Amino acid sequence: MSQEPLWSIFVNASLINNFVLAYFLGLCPFLGVSGKLATASRMGGAVMFVMLVSSTAAFGIHRLLLAIDAPYLELISFIAVIASTVQLVEMFVKKVSPALFRQLGIFLPLITTNCAILGLALFQTNKGYDFMQCLVYALGAGTGFTLALVLMAGLREKLELASLPDVVRGAALSLVLAGLLSISFMGFAGLGG
Amino acid sequence: MAGPLTEPTPGTDEFVKGLWRENPVFVQVLGMCPALAVSNTARNALAMGLATLFVLVASNTVVSSLRRFIPRQVRIATYILVIATFVTIVDYAIQAISIDLHKALGAFISLIVVNCLILGRAEAFASRNTVGVSFLDGLGMGAGFTLALLSLGAVREILGSGTLFGVPLFHDGFQGWVVMILPSGGFFSLAGWLLVFNWWRQRREALAPLAAEGAR
Numbered sequence: 001m002s003q004e005p006l007w008s009i010f011v012n013a014s015l016i017n018n019f020v021l022a023y024f025l026g027l028c029p030f031l032g033v034s035g036k037l038a039t040a041s042r043m044g045g046a047v048m049f050v051m052l053v054s055s056t057a058a059f060g061i062h063r064l065l066l067a068i069d070a071p072y073l074e075l076i077s078f079i080a081v082i083a084s085t086v087q088l089v090e091m092f093v094k095k096v097s098p099a100l101f102r103q104l105g106i107f108l109p110l111i112t113t114n115c116a117i118l119g120l121a122l123f124q125t126n127k128g129y130d131f132m133q134c135l136v137y138a139l140g141a142g143t144g145f146t147l148a149l150v151l152m153a154g155l156r157e158k159l160e161l162a163s164l165p166d167v168v169r170g171a172a173l174s175l176v177l178a179g180l181l182s183i184s185f186m187g188f189a190g191l192g193g
Numbered sequence: 194m195a196g197p198l199t200e201p202t203p204g205t206d207e208f209v210k211g212l213w214r215e216n217p218v219f220v221q222v223l224g225m226c227p228a229l230a231v232s233n234t235a236r237n238a239l240a241m242g243l244a245t246l247f248v249l250v251a252s253n254t255v256v257s258s259l260r261r262f263i264p265r266q267v268r269i270a271t272y273i274l275v276i277a278t279f280v281t282i283v284d285y286a287i288q289a290i291s292i293d294l295h296k297a298l299g300a301f302i303s304l305i306v307v308n309c310l311i312l313g314r315a316e317a318f319a320s321r322n323t324v325g326v327s328f329l330d331g332l333g334m335g336a337g338f339t340l341a342l343l344s345l346g347a348v349r350e351i352l353g354s355g356t357l358f359g360v361p362l363f364h365d366g367f368q369g370w371v372v373m374i375l376p377s378g379g380f381f382s383l384a385g386w387l388l389v390f391n392w393w394r395q396r397r398e399a400l401a402p403l404a405a406e407g408a409r
Binding site for chain 2: 021022023024025026027028031072075076079080083109110112113114115117118119122123126166167168170171172173175176178179180182183186
């Protein structure tokens with residue numbers, strides 16, 4: 001059992017070991033949905049919600065599988081829970097805001113294959129967090145993901161106006177931006193306990 | 194550029210397209226999370242590439258052979274379950290072969306499940322084609338992925354620590370570029386490779402009309 005204080009877990013997951021910029025998790029939506037600021041922040045919200053639910057579920061599943069002595073089922077059950085949570089969010093968003101649903105498009109069902117969410121479930125199990133720690137970890141990871149997404153979207157909106165050679169347009173430029181963001185996030189190292 | 198002398202058979206084309214023309218990482222920009230995360234040394238990159246290759250080939254084959262029995266509504270869930278099963282097998286296999294390697298790759302072996310490349314191939318290719326062709330497609334795409342990972346890993350290892358597969362390449366005075374080993378180095382080297390590919394593609398498109406005229 002880990003004794004890490006809650007605030008340190010939060011700072012760690014959101015800033016120091018940012019899921020996108022330090023662990024490379026969730027890169028597909030990071031590059032795909034970061035074109036517009038408004039879409040980016042809502043996408044961040046959806047991901048954070050899925051993270052909280054799936055982290056809670058993963059905690060329960062891990063305990064259950066330990067009790068019945070079947071750890072090899074862990075990966076399959078995690079992914080099944082995540083897929084159903086995403087389905088739920090998709091139905092909810094479609095009902096509440098059809099406009100947002102169209103904006104997010106293919107990236108909403110693709111939250112299922114967002115490595116950040118499965119990564120969160122696996123990391124919290126590896127680190128042996130208790131229930132509260134898991135929740136805070138999920139919250140921190142979601143905040144970090146949203147932060148990275150929003151920062152990236154802001155940068156890309158500015159870049160729309162810049163004149164660039166054709167060769168660097170598209171993914172290559174986004175990756176250079178991500179690299180620079182990643183360097184600046186390294187400045188947070190040492191913040192946590 | 195002159196055309197190929199013999200028309201390639203459909204089978205070889207399924208294999209070759211993944212290596213270069215439709216390379217999953219450099220051209221389609223899929224499956225980047227593992228591509229960046231474990232490519233800090235050439236050895237890790239190769240191991241990750243081979244693990245993904247195995248899962249891709251196996252899941253393509255199974256999905257393709259079950260394509261008539263999977264109902265459309267639950268197909269994505271079914272694909273993910275198939276993929277997760279093979280990833281669990283790979284995870285335990287790597288643990289049995291080398292504990293060191295398993296530690297170095299960490300959670301990223303399990304994260305092969307959510308590699309968009311594998312699900313993408315299952316949905317876009319294996320669910321519509323025969324078993325043999327899907328097998329070749331998986332093999333080609335997997336090989337292309339491994340190639341891409343290896344080239345990323347090699348660049349990062351050579352520049353970052355001056356070695357390749359652990360063998361020192363430079364004089365003792367070589368100072369590694371620490372940034373290449375760090376996460377940001379992954380972003381930069383992938384960006385560099387993408388630039389090379391973009392440049393090459395644009396040049397070929399610019400030259401295509403000229404070449405066609407020359408052939409006439």
